[in-house]
Amino acid sequence: MTAAIEVPVIDCAGDPFTIGHQHGSRLAGRLRAFLDDGLCRLDRLLPAPVTAAGLASDIAAYRHAITAALPELATEVEGLAAGAGITVEHAWLLQIRREIMGYRRVPTWGDCTTYARLGSGAHPTVLAQTVDLNGDLDDQIAVLRISRRDSPRKVLLLSFAGLLGYLGVNSDGLAIGLNLVLGGAWKPGVPPYLAIRHLLDTCATAAQALDRLHTIPLASSRSLTLTDPVDSYCVEAVDGAIHTVAQGDSIHTNHFLHPGAAPRDELNVFARNSSIRRHAACATALAALPPAVAVAAHFDLLCQPPIRIPDHGDMRRERTVGAVVLLPADRRLHLRPGDPALTETLTFQL
Structure with missing residues (x-):
């Protein structure tokens, strides 16, 4: 490392x-x-x-x-x-x-793996994911701590290249992660990254965020995982519809899981096979992970193949440019920027 x-x-x-x-x-x-x-x-x-x-x-x-x-x-x-x-x-x-x-002009090869694991007793709820992007964007990572004048709520946000939103946690303990899913019409509207920022700005719980998400005219398809210390929802958004995939523990990669959204899936066959493999590998690794583990154990899981996508030397292909472990109850964001198998953990707190 x-x-x-x-x-x-x-x-x-x-x-x-x-x-x-x-x-x-x-x-x-x-x-x-x-x-x-x-x-x-x-x-x-x-x-x-x-x-x-x-x-x-x-x-x-x-x-x-x-x-x-x-x-x-x-x-x-x-x-x-x-x-x-x-x-x-x-x-x-x-x-x-x-x-x-878009998704018709840029072939997608792989993308993020996200999971939420609800806590119990002394074991905290965890939302963790890889951040897989093309364009070699690990040199564009920044962390924002945001305090709006008109609200006591604060937001801790992972951002790339000037984005006002990407993923993060707020001072109420709402944490949000995301995955790319491809389907439906992409059209002018609110990019999911900005929708996530709005939810962190305005909502205290996962249930509130889910209700608010239904009111936002999203520009494109995504899966979002909305998690607070005691609850979590994994949802898929496509063509204005919000489908709830799971409440509680969840795993999501890049293929649609909800039967109402699956027929819209336009992921190419190579990316779909990668997504299915990563989903299965994450499920196996999580089943073997005890409830009481340190943050480092979650990063170890995210670094396992095929969950971590190495650099293939082609900027056009997605690779893992970071990994994040969010602890909603502690309002903490743990980050390994760049290839998470090679970098140290940075911890940020509101």
Whole structure:
């Protein structure tokens, strides 16, 4: 195992514009370099190069939809642009980058493995997952600690490349993880990453988050695992429908599990086989894991093959760029940035 990778920790507090400005100003150089790197590396992932001008209509459509649904986060995007010294259009592109890639133009090879394990007695509830992405994004990891002026609730968030949301835990003990699932129509709406941030901003429990999720016009398909110290829901979202896969302990990879969503699955055969293998391997490893284990044991599980996806040297293919263990009751986020088999654990707490 190597020495720990340095991860920027950004404390953001105030109104939405100020929070965005603090985020953007702290990462200004890195975000501008990322935008200059083949337009957020999209040129190296998509079949043909793209330009901000060529994406203008897409950016405008998503901006309109997100502003209508989540106006406070739209204001935060404006603050991000001002703080980073980038255009507002570029700040919006950072939020919708995965939506622009879609799933028909970018073949998917593998993605995250997530599990929730409810605690009992002295054994805490755990939400753990690998973070598997293409684009070599481990150099874009940051951790945000967010305190909104109008709310006593605080949010601890893992972020990539200026994203206002990805996964995390809040001061009420609500933790949220996610998996890519592919199906239905991807269209202008709220990217699931921003939906997760909104849920962490506004909800105290997994049940509240599930209710609120039904009201958000999601742009694309995803699986979310909503967990608090005593309850958990694993859900799949596709074409405006939210399907609850499990309440309590759950495992999710990248194929649809709910019978109402499974017919919509468009995962390619190679990725589907990988997803099924990882799901089975995680189930076997969890069954052998005693209730009372340290955080390190969960990371050991996430590092097992085929759950951990190594670097194959192809930026277009997903690989494990981090692993996270969330303890909702302790409001802690444990992170191994980069390849989790090679890096040390960093711990963040609200």
